[in-house]
Amino acid sequence: MVTKVGVSAVAPGAAAYPAESRVLVRALAGFGDLAELDCGSGHIRTVAADAGAVVGGVFGSVGDTAMVFYRERGRLMLRVGESVVGLDEPGTEVDWRAGAEGAAWFRIRLGGHTIWERSYAGVPADGDIGRFVSEVLGNEVRRARLFAGGRR
Numbered sequence: 279m280v281t282k283v284g285v286s287a288v289a290p291g292a293a294a295y296p297a298e299s300r301v302l303v304r305a306l307a308g309f310g311d312l313a314e315l316d317c318g319s320g321h322i323r324t325v326a327a328d329a330g331a332v333v334g335g336v337f338g339s340v341g342d343t344a345m346v347f348y349r350e351r352g353r354l355m356l357r358v359g360e361s362v363v364g365l366d367e368p369g370t371e372v373d374w375r376a377g378a379e380g381a382a383w384f385r386i387r388l389g390g391h392t393i394w395e396r397s398y399a400g401v402p403a404d405g406d407i408g409r410f411v412s413e414v415l416g417n418e419v420r421r422a423r424l425f426a427g428g429r430r
Contacts, residue, residue: 300317303335312326
């Protein structure tokens with residue numbers, strides 16, 4: 279599946295847009311502890327569940343690389359390890375594919391150039407953040423509604 283999105287920048291340790299705050303996130307696979315992402319530093323810390331809290335993102339991993347998919351300042355963002363990718367600017371593609379023998383593959387391209395990719399052991403669909411990102415970005419309704427109002 280190839281999904282055209284927009285990556286404004288990938289810069290180690292720096293956001294594509296100025297970090298505004300913290301976003302409440304949870305693990306993509308199932309329920310569990312909530313965490314708070316500091317959008318500027320990328321640090322995540324566990325926080326107590328608040329009955330009125332609105333989740334603004336999810337976290338998981340692609341292989342050995344941690345990822346957080348969230349909305350900041352109304353824009354979808356993807357933290358890939360120490361890098362931040364703005365997903366609402368024109369010029370990029372996100373690819374996800376199921377591979378042979380249960381493997382999966384995820385790639386981010388900017389202006390026709392691969393800026394990040396990884397093959398990894400497949401995980402159940404509800405826990406595969408690479409697949410989730412690709413599916414959300416490929417569906418305009420889902421893309422527009424996901425994580426709306428998730429700021430802390």
